[in-house]
Amino acid sequence: MRGISKSFHGIPANQDISFSIESGEILGLLGENGAGKTTLMNILYGLYQPDAGEIRINDAPVRIHNPLESIALGIGMVHQHFMLIQNHSVLENIALSHKDTPFFFPTVKIREKLENFSASFDFNIDLTKKIWQLSAGEQQRVEIIKALLNGADLLILDEPTSVLTPQEIKELISILKEMKAKGHMVIFISHKLDEIMDICDRVLVLQKGKIAGSALTRDTDKISLARMMVGRDVVFNIQREKIDRGNQILSVEHLNVMGDKGLPVLKDISFEVFENEIFGVAGVSGNGQRELAEAVTGIRKAESGKIRINDRDITNTSPRHIYDQGVSHVPEERIRFGIAPGLFLYDNAILKQHHLKKFSKRYFLKYKDVKDHAKNLMDDFNVSAHSIHSQIRNLSGGNIQKLILGREISEKPQLLVASHPTYGLDVGATEFMRNHLLELRKTGSAVLLFSEDLEEIFELCDRIAVIFDGEFMAILDSGDRRLNDIGLMMAGSKRI
Amino acid sequence: MEDMIVSTLERAMVAGTPLLLATTGEVVCERSGILNLGVEGVMAMGAVVAFIVTMTTGNPWLGVLCAVGVGMAISILHAFTAISLQANQVVSGLALTMLGLGISGMMGKPYVGKPLLVKMEDLTLPFLSDIPYLGKILFAQSPFFYLAILLALAAWFLLEKTRLGIQIRSTGENPKATETQGIPVARIKYLCVLIGGGFSALAGAHLSISYSKSWIEGMTAGRGWIAIALTIFALWNPGRAIGAAFLFGFVFVVQYLLQPLGISPNFLSMLPYVATLIILLFISFKDPRRLNAPAMLGEPYKRGER
Ligand SMILES: Nc1ncnc2c1ncn2[C@@H]1O[C@H](COP(=O)(O)OP(=O)(O)OP(=O)(O)O)[C@@H](O)[C@H]1O
Ligand SMILES: [Mg+2]
Numbered sequence: 001m002r003g004i005s006k007s008f009h010g011i012p013a014n015q016d017i018s019f020s021i022e023s024g025e026i027l028g029l030l031g032e033n034g035a036g037k038t039t040l041m042n043i044l045y046g047l048y049q050p051d052a053g054e055i056r057i058n059d060a061p062v063r064i065h066n067p068l069e070s071i072a073l074g075i076g077m078v079h080q081h082f083m084l085i086q087n088h089s090v091l092e093n094i095a096l097s098h099k100d101t102p103f104f105f106p107t108v109k110i111r112e113k114l115e116n117f118s119a120s121f122d123f124n125i126d127l128t129k130k131i132w133q134l135s136a137g138e139q140q141r142v143e144i145i146k147a148l149l150n151g152a153d154l155l156i157l158d159e160p161t162s163v164l165t166p167q168e169i170k171e172l173i174s175i176l177k178e179m180k181a182k183g184h185m186v187i188f189i190s191h192k193l194d195e196i197m198d199i200c201d202r203v204l205v206l207q208k209g210k211i212a213g214s215a216l217t218r219d220t221d222k223i224s225l226a227r228m229m230v231g232r233d234v235v236f237n238i239q240r241e242k243i244d245r246g247n248q249i250l251s252v253e254h255l256n257v258m259g260d261k262g263l264p265v266l267k268d269i270s271f272e273v274f275e276n277e278i279f280g281v282a283g284v285s286g287n288g289q290r291e292l293a294e295a296v297t298g299i300r301k302a303e304s305g306k307i308r309i310n311d312r313d314i315t316n317t318s319p320r321h322i323y324d325q326g327v328s329h330v331p332e333e334r335i336r337f338g339i340a341p342g343l344f345l346y347d348n349a350i351l352k353q354h355h356l357k358k359f360s361k362r363y364f365l366k367y368k369d370v371k372d373h374a375k376n377l378m379d380d381f382n383v384s385a386h387s388i389h390s391q392i393r394n395l396s397g398g399n400i401q402k403l404i405l406g407r408e409i410s411e412k413p414q415l416l417v418a419s420h421p422t423y424g425l426d427v428g429a430t431e432f433m434r435n436h437l438l439e440l441r442k443t444g445s446a447v448l449l450f451s452e453d454l455e456e457i458f459e460l461c462d463r464i465a466v467i468f469d470g471e472f473m474a475i476l477d478s479g480d481r482r483l484n485d486i487g488l489m490m491a492g493s494k495r496i
Numbered sequence: 497m498e499d500m501i502v503s504t505l506e507r508a509m510v511a512g513t514p515l516l517l518a519t520t521g522e523v524v525c526e527r528s529g530i531l532n533l534g535v536e537g538v539m540a541m542g543a544v545v546a547f548i549v550t551m552t553t554g555n556p557w558l559g560v561l562c563a564v565g566v567g568m569a570i571s572i573l574h575a576f577t578a579i580s581l582q583a584n585q586v587v588s589g590l591a592l593t594m595l596g597l598g599i600s601g602m603m604g605k606p607y608v609g610k611p612l613l614v615k616m617e618d619l620t621l622p623f624l625s626d627i628p629y630l631g632k633i634l635f636a637q638s639p640f641f642y643l644a645i646l647l648a649l650a651a652w653f654l655l656e657k658t659r660l661g662i663q664i665r666s667t668g669e670n671p672k673a674t675e676t677q678g679i680p681v682a683r684i685k686y687l688c689v690l691i692g693g694g695f696s697a698l699a700g701a702h703l704s705i706s707y708s709k710s711w712i713e714g715m716t717a718g719r720g721w722i723a724i725a726l727t728i729f730a731l732w733n734p735g736r737a738i739g740a741a742f743l744f745g746f747v748f749v750v751q752y753l754l755q756p757l758g759i760s761p762n763f764l765s766m767l768p769y770v771a772t773l774i775i776l777l778f779i780s781f782k783d784p785r786r787l788n789a790p791a792m793l794g795e796p797y798k799r800g801e802r
């Protein structure tokens with residue numbers, strides 16, 4: 001790609017970017033949230049047209065008008081936000097994207113193909129399930145399979161690992177290395193520097209839409225990459241000071257919850273979360289984390305059991321009522337449940353608070369206050385967007401996440417239920433958010449944290465529960481030595 | 497009594513045929529995410545064109561062919577405004593209905609009340625039509641009847657069991673994701689609107705050259721609107737549309753059964769419309785997730801927007 005520039009409504013997202021990639025190379029693409037990584041890749045994939053610059057393949061200039069052409073040129077892409085049809089089965093989704101799908105009875109053939117393929121990549125998903133019944137991690141696996149099955153020469157992966165488990169990431173990395181050995185090219189976008197260092201040959205760093213530098217991974221290290229990206233030093237170890245926990249905030253007793261298929265997914269779960277405590281739930285996604293978060297925040301019905309906030313029974317009351325008890329929620333799928341994509345940034349800044357006195361008077365919103373609040377949120381949480389009048393769907397993925405977190409944290413909740421809170425955030429922002437969670441803990445809130453990122457869990461949590469198949473395999477203090485076997489517990493083969 | 501039941505059911509099949517045709521077309525169209533409220537107008541166009549061509553050439557099949565062609569051609573208007581211009585689909589569909597009703601009324605003026613001498617022979621299936629009762633109801637009908645059922649089954653097969661079907665349904669569910677898989681979303685939508693238009697016109701042709709064998713303005717009598725309601729009632733599934741259409745066909749003819757009981761005919765002719773309302777009311781109580789409506793139905797889709 002040479003001299004690529006692209007701006008949206010006069011604001012540049014990519015400026016004069018040139019880079020190249022050779023066969024058998026894995027190129028890492030790094031950059032802060034909103035640096036323009038996704039935009040650049042969308043141009044290469046034919047979703048956007050560049051304002052200037054050209055793309056050359058084997059030295060021949062090409063114009064890629066749409067994904068159909070890029071697929072024909074051997075380019076495949078895993079998008080940052082799932083490009084899946086929610087109401088269709090896994091099979092139908094794969095059949096849609098696969099280039100050799102037969103006209104008649106497409107799903108039959110795809111099923112055969114997948115069975116052959118799963119020898120090398122453990123797919124382990126019920127193919128007849130609908131996408132909306134899958135957890136975020138499972139959906140991401142579907143996305144990866146879609147791209148791998150097409151066997152692209154150049155594979156673009158836009159944050160493919162953000163909700164995968166360490167085991168799944170290992171599998172993916174070994175597949176990528178195999179592809180590299182066969183001469184395929186991969187462009188790998190990630191905020192996890194360890195991964196970048198592990199997989200990539202070369203790294204390209206973007207900053208505010210321009211190239212900030214590039215380096216061979218063997219000549220560089222994490223610290224200097226982070227500096228190149230953020231422009232300052234990033235602390236990789238967050239200090240969690242010891243605080244004694246306070247009163248009980250949340251108590252869950254013998255909770256049973258049904259899944260979307262009408263089968264029990266949470267079986268007799270009991271636990272408490274206290275003031276000044278971060279309670280982490282670790283586990284492979286799809287083992288009931290989503291359902292637990294939804295039950296606590298009132299989105300999903302509890303079949304039996306009791307959920308109490310400050311000793312007040314809130315089982316099966318409305319989400320609004322639960323919110324008013326001081327419970328905030330950062331949902332797993334931010335685009336679907338965290339925002340209203342077509343509304344403006346300032347509308348989204350008060351999605352849940354609109355009924356509060358400070359933002360509305362009788363039937364009218366106090367737009368001035370709302371906008372001020374949105375501006376403050378943007379400043380406090382480093383949300384980068386053109387203005388508060390941007391439609392929220394035009395923000396970069398990480399900035400959407402920052403806004404949601406800001407909205408939920410700024411209310412100083414008694415209990416924050418957060419699923420993958422740093423999903424898709426760059427290293428600087430991750431550090432910032434984790435500090436915010438610790439700050440919340442310090443000021444007396446309770447946090448119920450769901451994450452597949454064990455590093456995050458160990459760094460932040462006071463107590464850790466390991467969930468498998470809807471049951472807690474253990475609830476342990478974070479210093480407990482038995483946590484060395486957390487991998488076994490996540491796989492369900494050990495119980496304490 | 498027996499005779500009466502058999503003949504009522506037989507006529508229910510006839511009355512259900514145009515509903516089934518139009519519903520099938522609307523199902524295909526809506527599955528691609530385009531709401532087409534132009535059914536009524538396109539149906540009227542199909543009716544008048546089929547009638548005029550059949551009358552002048554004496555060949556009913558040529559009439560059907562021309563009707564389908566015109567139905568597709570006029571539907572391009574809706575496709576263009578809804579897909580290429582991303583205009584509001586409700587407005588554009590209503591415009592198509594008014595246009596169709598207007599033009600057909602004008603074109604048909606000289607033909608009002610003229611009887612059609614050419615007949616489309618009923619297709620009596622050997623052996624099957626000899627089955628007592630059922631034979632007469634199901635196997636001695638006009639070719640349109642069989643055609644409607646075959647096309648509905650074909651549409652079901654297309655949507656559920658082919659690659660194009662997956663592409664159409666995906667387009668209606670999530671055009672953006674579909675486009676990123678390299679599927680030409682706009683072309684698929686155009687195709688589906690055209691298919692829908694062809695089906696509506698076919699329904700109209702059945703009305704004018706087989707059902708009533710004459711043309712008067714307004715003869716479609718709201719059947720296009722009922723087809724749109726039936727699309728919802730059939731949960732966007734052409735297979736279910738078969739049952740839904742013939743159930744409504746029965747509601748259309750049951751008034752003749754009830755008339756001797758002394759109920760006012762004006763009241764009775766209201767029945768199909770009241771039934772439509774009741775069914776829509778019941779459906780709205782259902783869990784929307786189960787309803788299976790295409791997620792992006794009626795939403796304009798613009799490329800390159802996030
Ligand atoms: N379709 C669009 N319309 C308007 N602005 C856009 C559009 N797409 C991207 N932008 C803007 O371009 C900038 C770059 O966004 P991009 O998604 O490329 O960032 P990114 O590097 O992928 O960030 P992240 O790590 O958060 O995913 C952002 O400021 C975003 O708001
Ligand atoms: Mg991005």
